[in-house]
Amino acid sequence: xxxxxxxxxxxxxxxxxxxxxxxxxxxxxxxxxxxxxxxxxxxxxxxxxxxxxxxxxxxxxxxxxxxxxxxxxxxxxxxxxxxxxxxxxxxxxxxxxxxxxxxxxxxxxxxxxxxxxxxxxxxxxxxxxxxxxxxxxxxxxxxxxxxxxxxxxxxxxxxxxxxxxxxxxxxxxxxxxxxx
Numbered sequence: 001x002x003x004x005x006x007x008x009x010x011x012x013x014x015x016x017x018x019x020x021x022x023x024x025x026x027x028x029x030x031x032x033x034x035x036x037x038x039x040x041x042x043x044x045x046x047x048x049x050x051x052x053x054x055x056x057x058x059x060x061x062x063x064x065x066x067x068x069x070x071x072x073x074x075x076x077x078x079x080x081x082x083x084x085x086x087x088x089x090x091x092x093x094x095x096x097x098x099x100x101x102x103x104x105x106x107x108x109x110x111x112x113x114x115x116x117x118x119x120x121x122x123x124x125x126x127x128x129x130x131x132x133x134x135x136x137x138x139x140x141x142x143x144x145x146x147x148x149x150x151x152x153x154x155x156x157x158x159x160x161x162x163x164x165x166x167x168x169x170x171x172x173x174x175x176x177x178x179x180x
Contacts (some may be wrong), residue, residue, distance in 0.1 A: 039167065055107050060100055060123060097123045101160040105135040 035043070067090050074086030104120035107113050120131035141152040150156060154167060 044137070052108075054110065057119075060097075060119065062098070063093045063096045064126075066090075067097070081089055094127055098127055098129065100132055101127070101129065101134065105131065105138050 021149065036175050038046070040105065068084040068089035070093060072086075074083045074090065077083065077086075101120050101124040104116045107116045109116050116131070117135070120135065124131040124134070137151050141150050144150040146153055148156060154171075155164060157167070158164060
């Protein structure tokens with residue numbers, strides 16, 4: 001293989017090309033691979049994994065139906081146990097819609113950015129979440145994962161460990177109820 005190995009926290013992107021692939025087996029050693037490092041069989045296997053099967057896009061409607069059905073169940077029946085089940089199922093369905101919104105921000109539904117923007121808007125609306133804002137900010141998370149510039153890293157808010165501990169506790173115990 002013609003790959004190069006370097007020990008670093010993050011590969012030096014100033015010398016990389018768009019075709020470089022970083023493989024980091026142990027967390028500290030980054031191996032820079034290029035397309036030439038892969039056999040034709042591996043390239044074909046990777047292409048097979050990247051094929052878009054639009055039949056799975058129906059899952060969006062399925063989770064909307066589950067969410068609406070769970071809401072109907074919770075509102076219609078005057079039984080606490082049924083309402084709790086409805087809230088939980090509806091919450092899980094909304095959580096799945098947020099994941100689908102993430103996938104739409106990466107153009108993974110149709111590979112057409114205009115259509116995927118509308119899908120992102122559709123699935124994020126019940127969450128009162130801006131798909132366009134997420135689409136703009138989320139690439140920074142991939143560029144600076146777990147680093148200073150990562151907008152999704154809560155530890156960038158403060159270096160105060162006591163404050164972070166309380167944020168984590170609040171998120172763990174109370175944030176789930178914001179979705180219900």
